[in-house]
Amino acid sequence: MGTLREELHWYSRTIQLLEGRSPDLRDVQLEKLRRAQRECEQRLVEAMGSLRSEDQEFADIQGAGSIDLEQIRSVLAPGAMLLQYYRVGDTFYACLLSRGCAT
Numbered sequence: 001m002g003t004l005r006e007e008l009h010w011y012s013r014t015i016q017l018l019e020g021r022s023p024d025l026r027d028v029q030l031e032k033l034r035r036a037q038r039e040c041e042q043r044l045v046e047a048m049g050s051l052r053s054e055d056q057e058f059a060d061i062q063g064a065g066s067i068d069l070e071q072i073r074s075v076l077a078p079g080a081m082l083l084q085y086y087r088v089g090d091t092f093y094a095c096l097l098s099r100g101c102a103t
Contacts (some may be wrong), residue, residue, distance in 0.1 A: 004044045064100035073099050 015033050085094040
């Protein structure tokens with residue numbers, strides 16, 4: 001699924017660049033790219049739908065709401081710290097949360 005997202009991003013970026021260069025928005029190359037982008041979007045939607053129906057935990061996470069920061073802090077023990085980390089591309093991000101602050 002990550003590959004589909006990367007492919008979709010590539011189409012979006014390429015179309016943006018070509019639209020900025022081409023005075024004719026009905027350019028044949030642009031039309032082909034837009035069609036391929038729509039097909040890629042459809043494959044991604046289908047993959048997500050398949051994943052949701054096959055993986056209830058994933059579906060639960062995707063449909064979950066957010067929790068207020070103060071609610072989370074209120075249940076942390078004094079001196080405790082919550083660590084969350086994730087990766088976007090080649091970059092790792094970390095978030096530290098305690099009763100007193102978030103970094």
